[in-house]
Amino acid sequence: MNENLFSSFITPTLMGLPIIILIIMFPPVIMTSSKRLVNNRFHTFQQWLIKLITKQMMAIHSPKGRTWSLMLASLIIFIGSTNLLGLLPHTFTPTTQLSMNLGMAIPPWAGAVILGFRHKMKDSLAHFLPQGTPIPLIPMLVIIETISLFIQPMALAVRLTANITAGHLLMHLIGGATLVLTSISLPTAMITFIILIMLTILEFAVALIQAYVFTLLVSLYLHDNT
Amino acid sequence: MPQLDTSTWFTTVLASSITLFILMQLKISFHDLHKKPSNKYLKLFKPTNPWEQKWTKIYSPLSLPQP
16 A cells, blocks of 8 residues: 555656656647747737746846746746646656756756855855854854755755645545545545545645745745845 | 655656756747837938938038149
8 A cells, every 4th residue: 555655656667768758848848839929829828927927026136137037937837837737647747756856946046056156255155144143153053054055955846846745645545535435435425525626626726836936936046146 | 755766866857957948948938929019219210311411521612622
């Protein structure tokens, strides 16, 4: 049972070949783009979404930070579409993989931090010590702040992984319980089924919210460093 | 937790970074996010005349080489 519960998070292979590459590359493939002035509904929706994200995310940034808008827009759309596609039955969700989330979290974070040290050396170093610290505590606090700086991308990746994995596990468990309960007592099964539907709606919301939170935190790190 | 099995990490990280940093950004940058049409400044459109409307210095009789 324990093996069965986590089996949907094993990286899928087809005849020994890793098909995770195809799965990860699937969302960008379905997101086509056209150069026409008047588009169909899908392209119009995509353009509306990109404009909305850019407006919401980039308003707080300086002109230097706004050069990242393509990066952040692609990040949120990629995570959001991957999460939503992963909610379809019998699919594999790449965002449950810690490796992929680390691969998405570390480069933008490192870029932002390096940018900060390159262009705003004093401000970046000042982040290592809060104002008004008593002198005996200074070495301790510098160490803690350094650790908290380096833990940021880990927290980012683990947050996304844990949220998506927990949602999928809960849906798996309640779905299994509903299936078993239908043969025991139908009214109880109905209650579990309603809970399952509510949970599914919640998971759709979580899929989008986690994409937004991930991008917002990357944007926040960028804002601190530009 | 099968996520902590590091044997598949290389493939996953490679695929995701290529997808995120190249494919996705290319897709988004191909969108034609045009601006709303706006009025153009009429002053920018200077009519081009095949003739000169004023006497330039070289044509001025006074600037011609004096005998």
